[in-house]
Amino acid sequence: MAIEHGGSGDPRRSLELMWGIAPRPTRGPKQRLTIAQITAAAVAVADAEGLSALAMRRVAEQLGVSVMSLYTYVPGKGELIDLMVDGVLAELSTDFGENAGWRDRLGAIARDLWVLYRRHPWLLQVNATSRPPLGPHTIAVYEHQLWAVEGIGLSDVQMDSVILLISGYVQGAARGAVDSAQAEQSTGLTDLQWWEAHEPVLDKVMDPTRYPLAVRVGSAAGDAHQAAFNPDYNFTFGLERVLDGIAALIHKA
Template sequence: MGELRRRIETGELAPGERVPSTREITRQWGVAMATATKVLTELRHEGLVRAVPGVGTVVSVPEPTTDPAPTAPAPSAPAPDRRSTRSPSAAPAGSTGLTLDRIVAAAVAVADAEGLAAVSMRRVAAELGVATMSLYRHVADKDDLLVRMMDAAIAERPLPADPPPGWREPLTVAARQLWGRFRAHPWLAPAMSMTRPQLIGSAMTYSEWVLGSLHGHGLDEQSAFTAHLTLLNYIRGLALNMETEREAEAQSGLDSEEWMDTQESVLLAALEGGRYPALARLARSGYDFDLDGLFEFGLQRLLDGLAVLVDEGTPPART
């Protein structure tokens, strides 16, 4: 641990740069996996490194230990004449320039960086440098803010103006774009409720797109909406793993691959004796776990199933 701490403190490993994984530590320094895990955990507790979803453990950006000294104004600089220099559209004196868009953007940024649990009215106000109560001029409460956050996150990448022909390709386009939104904002899936759906304008656009695609190809309204909910819940359910994985990385300092390395000996011991031959063969050959690949596989199988209901004759070939 001393060598890694030295490299971080001397700047040899710059802020944001990835530090060696547990596997790399064991290989470079010849220590046990448990020791390598403890090293990264201690560095994380000291605030020197942090886990970044999809990247691994990186060097933390140091926070300033003292406030910078204020810069004294130049004594010869005359005070500006606000009556003559302020444009009609400028904010009045004492205004923070606070807008709904700024509030939502700040809340989304906090959720993206630290998870939904970090979002509060007080925290968002602190990020914007305003009083907490000033937010309530623009949003009713935290629930209202959350709906607006979800709306903004989904609306970042709107669906095409014109759907492609048929039913399968429009559903594929919608599913992949929604998966991309969940990928970009890991907090979005757990924030979205299936049993108590929030009124999210940009999400309703997805619903209309899917329903329109299925209505035009033989499905009645009830079946089309059930198919829509099935597809949506598949995408959302798979996306829930992103936020839980991020939380696990933050707590352990290990990404999923590094964590699996620490469990290898336990898994192999459990597979001894021949009770689980299929799992034993898989453990020996290895399995490349890829969340995007899992999403795509499941999506195509769901669409294969819908093809049986849609009035298009023979279902499309599997891809």
Template sequence: MATEYNGTADPARSLALLWRTHERSSRKGKPDLSVDRIAAAAIDIADAEGLAALSMRRVAERLGVGTMSLYTYVPAKAELVDVMLDTVYGETARPEDVPGGWRARLALIARENRDLHRRHPWMLQVAAVNRPVLGPNLMAKYEYELRAVAGIGLTEIEMDFVVNLVASYVQGAARGAVDAAQSESRSGVTDEQWWRAHAPLLGRLFDPERYPTAAAVGSAVGESHGSAYDPDANFEFGLERVLDGIEAFLAARPRP
């Protein structure tokens, strides 16, 4: 998956656009346009065809307007990508009452973010932890995620570390899940079909006595998942271990 880092947009133009400080109305005689409509069309294109297919021209075609009319609202593609990111950040559920304490709250946040990346796999090409899109939806999302670990014994810096730890884990797991889904869609062959085709040949070539551990583990995984990799099972196992690590860290803190 190619990477196109965000953070290349002009800061003043990007922030003004993200916070809608001077959105202009459409010109007389033109279809009603807005930053929100343009961003929604761009997201649809990126979801369906990937970020490489996204251009101002493609967005204009989808909206049925001339390309130049978009520039009244969005200066360039770089700023448009920033708006797209902030728009999808507004999709995550943020219930205030989550039974189960901080573990349950962080688990919900992790699963919401995993699902967000699945719906919008192009996010993996542009979202950078060190250069976040400083829009209202990201700020609201960050506020909610910090509140999930507020009052549990962490310093303010540690709260940020914990939220970033979970986000980094989710991003890595989501990348594996997206890669698996894309390999299936592009090849037209499911993992189960792929393994059925390879298993008889591998059985004649593979010597279980030479690789006994791999043979035992591979057989167990295959029987359990029907493939060599189950994104959901791996995600849930890894998430619990991340939460275990946070819990151990909290337990080791000296009590006041």
């Protein structure tokens, strides 16, 4: 899986485009597209065909314009990816509901991110942790997430780290879920069918006296999930353990 790095374009141009303050051309034909339309077209390409298919020419085709025309709006792929990442973050909720405690708030943030990554798997190929697109939606999401842990006894640095911990956990869990879904698409076999195909040989070689724990635990998990890996179960299980660790940090603070 090829990784694209956020912030690989011109930082000034990316910021101007994301915040809607980019100067408009004073020459040439009147522009008929908006940055929002271009961003939506690029997201549609990545959603349908993967990030590897994303190119300025492909987006221009999606919009029905020439690639040279597209370059008059967005200078390159780096800036386009910044627009895409910031754009889809607008899909995240900014409402915790009434009377939600910190644990419910962080849980809601994690589940919202989980859904976002499943909806836009290409996001997992953009390394934007150290160089995030500092657009309006990115900043609004960060502000919202920080409110989840405001006033619960953590320092500002700890608050930031907790948000990064939740985001990092969800990214890892979502990557496993997306890999599982893509494996089914590429092979035409469900996880259960894949295991059933291996079962006759495994029954011969998996000696319970030699591998007692692997046989016992693997069989229990397989019976419970009807697969070796259940993305939704593992996401929920892991999230609760992460929240337990944050609870210990709050208690210590």
